[in-house]
Amino acid sequence: MAEQSGQCARLHPRQGGDGGGPAEGEASQWPTSAAQANALFDATGARLRELPLPPRRLAAALQTR
Structure with missing residues (x-):
């Protein structure tokens, strides 16, 4: 892979809950x-x-089959 200059990643903490996503x-x-x-x-x-x-739960499902 070629070097990529000038790029960075920023991590932003969540504020006010989870925002509804994973x-x-x-x-x-x-x-x-x-x-x-x-x-x-x-x-x-x-x-x-x-x-x-x-x-x-698998055992119960197998018995009702």
Whole structure:
């Protein structure tokens, strides 16, 4: 990569709450959770539509299938 001069990044602290959006690092959690739910469905045939995905909820979904 070529050197880039004159560019900088500034971090601004949040003021007055979270602003309604995801915090740093949270944006990647939502697609990951969906992928995990889809993987559980592919493996077991049980669809879980609410987060979190605890083992007890998967066990309950498997029993009602």
